[in-house]
Amino acid sequence: MQRTNQRPLRAAGLFTLLVLFSIALICGAFLLLDVPIPEWFVIVGRWLPALVSLLVLRLVPLEGGLPTWWSLRPGGWRRLLGGGATAVAVLVAVYALSVLPVVALGAAEPQPWPALAQVAVLLIPAVLLFSLSTLGEEAAWRGFLQRALDSWGFWRSAAVVSAVWVLFHVPLHGTMAVQGVLPWDIALVSTVGLFPLGLYLSAVVARFGSVWPAVFAHALPFSALNLLTDVDGLEPATLWLLTGITAVPLLGAAALFAPRSAGSR
Numbered sequence: 001m002q003r004t005n006q007r008p009l010r011a012a013g014l015f016t017l018l019v020l021f022s023i024a025l026i027c028g029a030f031l032l033l034d035v036p037i038p039e040w041f042v043i044v045g046r047w048l049p050a051l052v053s054l055l056v057l058r059l060v061p062l063e064g065g066l067p068t069w070w071s072l073r074p075g076g077w078r079r080l081l082g083g084g085a086t087a088v089a090v091l092v093a094v095y096a097l098s099v100l101p102v103v104a105l106g107a108a109e110p111q112p113w114p115a116l117a118q119v120a121v122l123l124i125p126a127v128l129l130f131s132l133s134t135l136g137e138e139a140a141w142r143g144f145l146q147r148a149l150d151s152w153g154f155w156r157s158a159a160v161v162s163a164v165w166v167l168f169h170v171p172l173h174g175t176m177a178v179q180g181v182l183p184w185d186i187a188l189v190s191t192v193g194l195f196p197l198g199l200y201l202s203a204v205v206a207r208f209g210s211v212w213p214a215v216f217a218h219a220l221p222f223s224a225l226n227l228l229t230d231v232d233g234l235e236p237a238t239l240w241l242l243t244g245i246t247a248v249p250l251l252g253a254a255a256l257f258a259p260r261s262a263g264s265r
Contacts, residue, residue: 007060011057011062015140015145037179037181046134071142079209084213084215087216088123088216094246108230112229126219138205146158157202158202193223203258
């Protein structure tokens with residue numbers, strides 16, 4: 001019985017090693033071949049963690065099928081739509097509130113109202129479209145890995161999942177920065193900012209019992225940074241200020257959605 005209980009942790013460790021090795025190998029190949037990472041890979045590559053989790057499920061026998069380990073069961077249409085709408089709305093509010101202090105300090109200018117209105121009109125179609133790719137990430141990170149670490153309790157497991165998620169993006173963002181596709185300052189703040197976002201997404205999954213609300217929230221086609229103009233011209237101090245400010249409400253939202261019990265689900 002004890003051996004069976006250790007299987008999820010072994011699966012989590014194997015998944016972490018394989019997924020980090022895979023993304024490092026792929027990004028290393030792009031660097032060695034001196035080929036810029038194409039935009040399509042950034043989208044399609046989100047399914048890499050899901051593919052690795054499928055391999056791990058073949059190598060480590062675990063009770064329950066794929067819908068269980070990927071946390072795909074939505075719990076009914078009302079819970080699916082309500083959870084998804086709530087997760088997206090809270091994240092939009094977090095980003096909108098986070099830019100206010102930066103704008104008030106005169107450190108940056110907000111996007112013009114016509115541009116924001118266009119984003120609002122296209123928000124739902126964009127979320128549904130991008131969810132086709134974010135499902136590959138959420139099924140693996142907040143589905144498979146978070147469930148495999150369930151015995152550790154919510155906050156410990158969520159922190160580990162978020163940390164591994166950050167490490168997964170280090171080779172990707174680093175390669176894009178080396179190739180000049182992404183400015184180094186933006187690459188750094190974008191990578192670091194994933195940690196509090198990951199805690200929020202983990203809390204959403206724990207609260208609603210499936211990955212779908214996190215899939216939709218992750219598919220949000222903008223961040224707090226995108227609500228500002230001339231992002232490439234922002235001072236590094238402004239970028240880090242915005243990242244720190246955004247982390248505060250993200251952590252608050254994570255605490256709001258996080259389960260009160262010892263387990264993560």
